[in-house]
Amino acid sequence: MDFSKPELLNLLFLTIVLLLVFYIYYIWQKDIVENKFNKDTFLKINPNYSSVIKIVHFILKLTALVFLILALAGPRMGIELKKVNREGVDVVFALDVSKSMLVEDVAPNRLLKSVQVLSKTIDKMVSDRVGIIVYAGQAYPLMPLSFDYSMAKLLIKTISTDLVNIQGTDLSSALMLSDSFFDNNERSKIIFLISDGEDHEGNYQQLSTVLSDKKTIVCTINIGTESGGPIPIKTQSDISYKKDKNGNVVISKANAKALETVAANYNGAFIKSNQTNDMVKFIFQNINILDKTSTEEEMFSDYEDQFQWFLGFALFFILLDLILTHKRINFIRHIIKQ
Numbered sequence: 001m002d003f004s005k006p007e008l009l010n011l012l013f014l015t016i017v018l019l020l021v022f023y024i025y026y027i028w029q030k031d032i033v034e035n036k037f038n039k040d041t042f043l044k045i046n047p048n049y050s051s052v053i054k055i056v057h058f059i060l061k062l063t064a065l066v067f068l069i070l071a072l073a074g075p076r077m078g079i080e081l082k083k084v085n086r087e088g089v090d091v092v093f094a095l096d097v098s099k100s101m102l103v104e105d106v107a108p109n110r111l112l113k114s115v116q117v118l119s120k121t122i123d124k125m126v127s128d129r130v131g132i133i134v135y136a137g138q139a140y141p142l143m144p145l146s147f148d149y150s151m152a153k154l155l156i157k158t159i160s161t162d163l164v165n166i167q168g169t170d171l172s173s174a175l176m177l178s179d180s181f182f183d184n185n186e187r188s189k190i191i192f193l194i195s196d197g198e199d200h201e202g203n204y205q206q207l208s209t210v211l212s213d214k215k216t217i218v219c220t221i222n223i224g225t226e227s228g229g230p231i232p233i234k235t236q237s238d239i240s241y242k243k244d245k246n247g248n249v250v251i252s253k254a255n256a257k258a259l260e261t262v263a264a265n266y267n268g269a270f271i272k273s274n275q276t277n278d279m280v281k282f283i284f285q286n287i288n289i290l291d292k293t294s295t296e297e298e299m300f301s302d303y304e305d306q307f308q309w310f311l312g313f314a315l316f317f318i319l320l321d322l323i324l325t326h327k328r329i330n331f332i333r334h335i336i337k338q
Helices: 006-035 039-045 051-072 110-124 149-156 171-181 256-265 276-288 307-337
Strands: 075-088 090-096 129-135 139-146 189-195 217-222 232-234 239-241 270-272 293-305
Touching (some): 006 051, 051 307, 110 189, 110 276, 217 256, 217 276
Parallel strands (some): 189 217
16 A cells, blocks of 8 residues: 555654644643542532543544545555566665765765755656665675666665764675665676775775676765865764774865776766765766666556545544533533523
């Protein structure tokens, strides 16, 4: 099941605000009842008063609101499995998540800018399979090659420097893991390495045998500035900056030369930019020059709306709340007549 208007699900955060407001109101009213009134007198005036009933009413209203929001988001379910031919290439993004990517010489920082590039690129993809890995001192898979762009968008939101505990830059591991994603020798293969290039020093001629297929292209994107900036270290109460053994603040500078060498060794292109649109354009320019291969994929189609179920549950809880409220109104009318 998915939603035709998933952005409306953000309204669910409203329930958190309502919970907080109700809690404050509940504590305030409880304090008045217990401290401003004589308990016996108050119960004689309103013998049916119950703080539990108030909580029940609130829960019923809140539950109804949740189901209404879900109904508005347009829940739907695929009811037919069809085979669709997609003509494209296989693309793997290898994203550097070392601590130096937290430097803020590019707004908001190097890592978040890279995630933004990935997000906008995936938004424009139509028929290419995409895979994602993250690397620092070691490489880890985030998503295997897939046409599921929605899942890719969700997963890249989880990217942080905490995903890889081992610091450093193991480029060999990143390339080998990226290469292991490719499972179809007939499709064109391309790897996009996104990094600030720091700690990427080394003899890259030795990496020429890492990729199993010599036709695999590696393009590199250098993000960050040559002047660089300090590496922030966040604590619970403050933000400090990484220092060397002598107590001096470490300045992380982008290394374009290292990434240029990597691209040249794998017949790829290189770009140094801090502009999102330029980097996205670069990615598609290199994808579009590759030969496209048709791939058959099974996917659900002919979606059927399921909002009526959620709307029905919402109406049920609303009616239940009204029934309880009606009983209280009858009690008030009885008091007035007396």
